[in-house]
């Protein structure tokens with residue numbers, strides 16, 4: 001399959017280019033705003049993997065719609081308007097979107113859903129994520145995915161809070177809190193804590209290599225090829 005990598009000069013892009021051959025994909029467009037890369041998706045491309053920057057997504061996905069090719073979106077931190085462009089594109093082409101393409105995090109998602117259902121609201125949910133100092137958005141797309149999964153499992157009406165400072169008052173029942181740590185070269189750690197007055201459950205995932213995300217994204221693109229238009233998640237790809 002002839003593919004385009006968007007954000008090809010970035011940390012994820014480099015890993016995707018390295019791994020593509022092992023997944024029987026040929027990278028024919030290495031697109032990035034950095035010098036020495038392609039500016040656009042070439043006409044022979046049969047599928048796109050996007051790990052670039054949120055502002056670039058609407059333009060690139062419009063091009064994929066024009067070309068009628070599948071789109072795997074890894075880029076996080078999209079505004080509501082950018083997300084709307086993605087949702088509209090998914091009416092015309094297959095779009096896989098996930099805040100995390102690793103197998104482990106998708107298993108964690110299922111565990112969080114189960115725990116949030118089994119443990120009632122006397123178990124407070126706190127999510128802590130840590131990433132490298134270069135990450136540009138917060139909280140991470142993965143932390144948001146985990147928070148949404150927990151929220152849905154508990155009825156879908158739980159307020160989110162992003163960090164705390166000052167006179168916050170007592171913690172409201174049902175609140176789901178997200179906290180972001182940044183530093184060094186951490187690839188991506190996520191901990192979901194369920195804390196009651198009696199005990200604490202902690203579910204933890206630590207990414208050891210970006211290869212986990214890149215391999216998942218390539219798998220997702222091969223899966224999306226030839227599928228009907230729609231918005232898919234990594235859980236669909238993994239059949240979970």
Ligand SMILES: NC(=O)c1ccc[n+]([C@@H]2O[C@H](COP(=O)([O-])OP(=O)(O)OC[C@H]3O[C@@H](n4cnc5c(N)ncnc54)[C@H](O)[C@@H]3O)[C@@H](O)[C@H]2O)c1
Nearest residue numbers: 007009010011012032033052053056074075076099100101
């Ligand atoms: N979904 C996942 O599994 C997952 C995993 C890791 C990272 N990410 C996300 O993927 C994105 C990239 O992550 P990264 O760590 O590789 O970042 P990075 O900063 O190392 O790479 C991003 C690349 O995109 C390029 N870029 C910026 N604007 C562009 C534009 N308009 N057109 C083309 N290229 C452009 C940059 O020059 C850079 O080379 C981030 O949003 C990150 O949060 C998602």
